[in-house]
Amino acid sequence: MDVVMGLVAYLPLLAINLLATATALQAGKSFLVPIDHAETEKDCDVHGNNASNMLGLLAMTCIAGLLSALKLRRSYASWPQYIFFALVVALLSSRDLAARYRPRWITMYDAVPSDPSDYSDATYVAPTPEDRKHALLRIMLIAVALPAAWLAYLTLNFSQHIHQKVVELQPILDLTYTPQTNxxxxxxxxxxxxxxxxxxxxxxxxxxxxxxxxxxxxxxxxxxxxxxxxxxxxxxxxxxxxxxxxxxxxxxxxxxxxxxxxxxxxxxxxxxxxxxxxxxxxxxxxxxxxxxxxxxxxxxxxxxxxxxxxxxxxxxxxxxxxxxxxxxxxxxxxxxxxxxxxxxxxxxxxxxxxxxxxxxxxxxxxxxxxxxxxxxxxxxxxxxxxxxxxxxxxxxxxxxxxxxxxxxxxxxxxxxxxxxxxxxxxxxxxxxxxxxxxxxxxxxxx
CATH class of the missing domain: 3.90.550 (Spore Coat Polysaccharide Biosynthesis Protein SpsA; Chain A)
Structure with missing residues (x-):
């Protein structure tokens, strides 16, 4: 009975894990780590999705870290781990940005030279005022909320006694006893x-x-x-x-x-x-x-x-x-x-x-x-x-x-x-x- 009760306590965590796994399988990819690669003209916009995936990765990592830091048993991630994580994110982001902003004729066929004039009939759809408004709100959210959340996470992670729930009592020691054996x-x-x-x-x-x-x-x-x-x-x-x-x-x-x-x-x-x-x-x-x-x-x-x-x-x-x-x-x-x-x-x-x-x-x-x-x-x-x-x-x-x-x-x-x-x-x-x-x-x- 006790074993069953112990398993029941972990059902919410198992349910979240199951849901996340099912979502990833249904999407055909990980929603934490960007793994898409643009191989055709239609895939060029995937680099924009990769950028979104990167922001999602940063946001989810920060949320998980905050939840851990606010609990009694906090994360003990160290500065080298954060630095390497930031380096990987920067490298992946720079790769996607470079691929996104190079000429489309290079993006489409990297190995086969192509005539840029082939794309002269491409149509351009101007963003609407509503699109611009939504984009501005997203930029503000990313530029303000995400850095603020990461600052809070890092502060909590490296604060030794913040949010300590337990008042630890000083141990009662026998300091008068003299042992004869080490x-x-x-x-x-x-x-x-x-x-x-x-x-x-x-x-x-x-x-x-x-x-x-x-x-x-x-x-x-x-x-x-x-x-x-x-x-x-x-x-x-x-x-x-x-x-x-x-x-x-x-x-x-x-x-x-x-x-x-x-x-x-x-x-x-x-x-x-x-x-x-x-x-x-x-x-x-x-x-x-x-x-x-x-x-x-x-x-x-x-x-x-x-x-x-x-x-x-x-x-x-x-x-x-x-x-x-x-x-x-x-x-x-x-x-x-x-x-x-x-x-x-x-x-x-x-x-x-x-x-x-x-x-x-x-x-x-x-x-x-x-x-x-x-x-x-x-x-x-x-x-x-x-x-x-x-x-x-x-x-x-x-x-x-x-x-x-x-x-x-x-x-x-x-x-x-x-x-x-x-x-x-x-x-x-x-x-x-x-x-x-x-x-x-x-x-x-x-």
Missing amino acids: TEIVISMYKEPSDQVAYLVSALRNMDNVGRDAKVHIYVKDMNANIEEIQQVTGANKVTALPNIGREGETYLKHILGNWDTLARETIFLQADVHNPREFYPRVRDYFVPGRTGMLSLGWSGQVCNCDTCGDRFGFRDTTYLFPEISNRINNAAKCDEVLLSYKGQFIASAKRIRGIDKSIYQDLHEAYVKQDSWAHQEEYLQGRPDSMDAPVFGYTMERMWNLIFQCNSMEIAWKCPTLLSGHRIGGNVEDCQCLDPKSDSHTLM
Whole structure:
């Protein structure tokens, strides 16, 4: 049912797309990009149509840009993109103008010389006063409205905080805690091959910003696993066996609660089988800043929901209003507006962020996982969805809530952070995809 509701929300967009495609097919050409070419005398006026198409392209691009800029997640088109777009429009327009105003006998037969006198009997129809009036109005509209709209679009696009709908609260950080470890890698493992986990550990330790001295703690939820063999193969500092309950979310909460006073400066929370490995490693390498990273999601970025009615296009719905409840406990009744969701159960969080909220919040969330009679395993919450202790429905909620818990709710991330596939955007920096903690005197512990 939730999936169907998610699809229904996209029906208007699908309808517009269908209508645009049908119109283009019916016209036999794109109505955004001029592709006509004058090949006969009758086609000479097509160049005038191309000019109109160019103006249409400029207008539609501007309208789309304005709509994007006025929404929460704005366009992040850069100056080089605008310059190249303008260059292409200028080149295509100059080509059409040159073709339109060259002699008709050249236009008609470019490859075969022709006698201009052949066109001496051409008739000329003078424009009527009404035609001149309409032409003047069109010129005024193009000369005034279009530049004004583009000026507004560019102004909004490069304004960092204009039309910001969300008042972002300052994070509550534990600035008194002194960690004894720089970086720790926490891995939730089930039955994944040990050599696969060994590769994950080795690849991370070989990154300069993670370091070979990074500690590794593997939690194994396969009770038949050989703990000693896993530790030997992976080179982990510690391997802990856990009951197969709650997937990776319960593992992370267990680690936080069990290591509250020994948390590393930054902890990299991962599943043994990382999602999108081809993009995962570059994301860690390019965005993790030791001593500064507060919360860095290593999954999909940019998905936002309303705190009171949180849901997404994958069918998730916060039916028990847990998001506003947790937000209220963190921010003492401050309004919870928009929430930046996290995905894939892989992220980096600092001890400052983890310890910034009350420990009881983690305890209550952990109990929701491990207690079979908790609200997270009751029908009011499940609403017909299959649930078990080793595969709880609550795991999907927890997966999306880590940004909220670690107070990384910047809407700038929602529109600035590039996809995992693209990796970077022109003019971007490490702040695009994460919330940074205040600078400390030293980024490296002895």
